[in-house]
Amino acid sequence: MRSKDRISYFYDGDAGNVYFGPNHPMKPHRLCMTHHLVLSYDLHKKMEIYRPHKAYPVELAQFHSADYVEFLQRINPDTQHLFPEEMAKFKLGEDCPVFDDMFEFCQIYAGGTIDAARRLNNQLCDIAINWAGGLHHAKKCEASGFCYINDLVLGILELLKYHARVLYIDIDVHHGDGVEEAFYFTDRVMTVSFHKYGNLFFPGSGDVKEIGEREGKFYAINIPLKDGIDDTSFTRLFKTIISKVVETYQPGVIVLQCGADSLAGDRLGCFNLSIDGHAECVRFVKKFGLPLLVTGGGGYTKENVARCWTVETGVLLDTELPNEIPDNEYIKYFAPECSLRIPTGHIENFNSKSYLGTIKMQVLENLRCIQHAPSVQMQEVPPDFYIPDFDEDEKNPDERIDQHTQDKHIQRDDEYYEGDNDNDHNMDDA
Template sequence: MKPHRLCMTHHLVLAYDLHKKMEIYRPHKAYPVELAQFHSADYVEFLHRITPDTQHLFSNELARYNLEEDCPVFENLFEFCQIYAGGTIDAARRLNNQLCDIAINWAGGLHHAKKCEASGFCYINDLVLGILELLKYHARVLYIDIDVHHGDGVEEAFYFTDRVMTVSFHKFGDKFFPGTGDVKVILNSLLFIAAKCFSREREGKYYAINVPLKDGIDDTSFTRLFKIIISKVVEMYQPGAIVLQCGADSLAGDRLGCFNLSIDGHAECVKIVKKFNLPLLVTGGGGYTKENVARCWTVETGVLLDTELPNGMLRLSSLDVFHYVNVMLIAASVYLLDIEISWLIDFKGLWLVLHCVWENLNSKSYLSTIKMQVLENLRSIQHAPGVQMQEVPPDFYIPDFDEDEQNPDERMDQHTQDKQIQRDDEYYDGDNDNDHNMDM
């Protein structure tokens, strides 16, 4: 989950000139009050003040908020959360104000974070915050998740409402993180919560759809199941907007994943969703073989722009591209027994990468059973549930940064100084952030 994979994606997008077909915006850093629209104020406050140097003083809080093991404390943790969450919030706001049809935040998609704790490399759940923004203008929002891991944090956040339908395609198993997401779970609530909130339980029943899959699912099986289920969901639920989490750990060769999806198969899901012509917010997510992540999200940026990319690298705009992207898009792939051999192009010539191909344990009968169970659950929901009219809550006021208000006698640390430097080649050739027609 290191940001390096985002740098690689960024530079591939620039190298293919895809940024020239979009409007690109630098998002604001989400304020604590914005993060607290979902997360508890004490949890947000703790993220704000914890640092690697002081964490030894907060052992009880670290355990309480799960900032251990797969959610370590690192330098500038809170700023990192502010940036990726701010991107998803701003993307939702631009969709709400009809300033774009599709908005992309590849840095977002951290779907495991809970109201009061971090989980699975996720500290702030930007997806929940983005959906809450969309709900200000849309009666119903559809959330779709194609990460190899179950989107438990988003599903849990909308336990008791029919205004958000969550659909997660994922590997399911007791020993596979997070261990949730069975097809039989039509309402994601613990029994004791449901017992206390029975009336609210009824509202959320059948609006959490899980598609649990086994190791080794391939493009054909995955995309067929995806198209059937999502088409039926859109028909029945009639969402006003869609949020699509494109976790790339469902690709073949991922370090943590166990599916056999190709980049084309993964991108086919994006094509299917795009064809509904609904306001669409697209985010990243997991992905632990970073070269594959960058290639996948670059191809999917092209899909959202109706731009087909050639396999090889057409040209390199700067040496920075080679610095961050030492391997480019797949030029050719062949299969040899159970080993996929991918030929990768870079400056130096040909590279060979060997991936183990998982045996596909998803039989036709198993997939048919899953499909029938999901469709049966869909028949139980209220067709396009309504919502009472109410005043739209205003967006939070975001104060502008005024350099004149800085104290010239106050020494800034190096990190603060670096943040004020704008690289000439960061996004564009001109001088204006908004010179360029889709958000990223």
């Protein structure tokens, strides 16, 4: 084990200020709540905090189709009625509404995951956290399940430049279908998703029989669960399967999606996990001592999402947090008890021992079909997309520099740097 993990944490308050619309379950405001809770526990003093760069369209098009990226960039709430065909083609609408600053929101959360991957690649940290990321449903040419850009796929593509094998683990209550689909035909990424599975439960995929195809056969692992799974059965199954996966696949880096909609009491979820149960999975993955990229994901009871991701930030920092939440800007959301832990749920557990035993046996059987960890002839590493440095002499005086470009040269006063951390936000130069 490393003596002390170096942790990079990515945050931009602008991502938490967007609004999906009335009655929409996705509340990016949970990101501000999480961040302020992290600050109130003084966790920022133990990490390097970075504001991510806004991912460029050319970076997003490393996975997504150029016409889809271009449409996301162009569309806004006032013009969407003019493009009914494109709206339908790209699956924008009720679940994935067009809202103000939507494309900038995508650029920020995707930029955070890309930057996190680059810092890991360059060995500038051991663990990188982007709670704004983890939007695992987005497809190459369409939005899905509140996700527009699949930051996880973009981060994994970045990690593949330096690592022969990437392990992706997903503990969101919904199947990580967008990530699985992106890497379904390759053995260079193993995807492991623990999720609720049922015909009527979104996205409807993730059967244990879905195992990958061609070179990717046996490299997609699905653990379909029923309503009401509790801490004991979930963590036992998780540890058994993940231990075997790491031993068999021998990944060089792990990406962990920590969707908090698998917690008890989630507005859209149906599991009985406590925050401690959810965080136990994070603790277990950290123990492998491999480079680790951690993201958020789903989570629709926002005060519990903030509690969960704060506890998990503490876990990644080896810091036990007192149960009483310190005063902070959002303390009223945690009233009246103002405690960090939440009770487990009371949904009946439909996951019998025999059902879980059968799933476990099928997964372990599939893992036995992998002879050994695939080896890859690594090519010369393709360059990162460098954000252009502006030369004063070459600047067109008639061209307005956007505010974000100017901001890149200024340290914002809402950022928290301790000691002599590198204040340059341009991760690409790292």
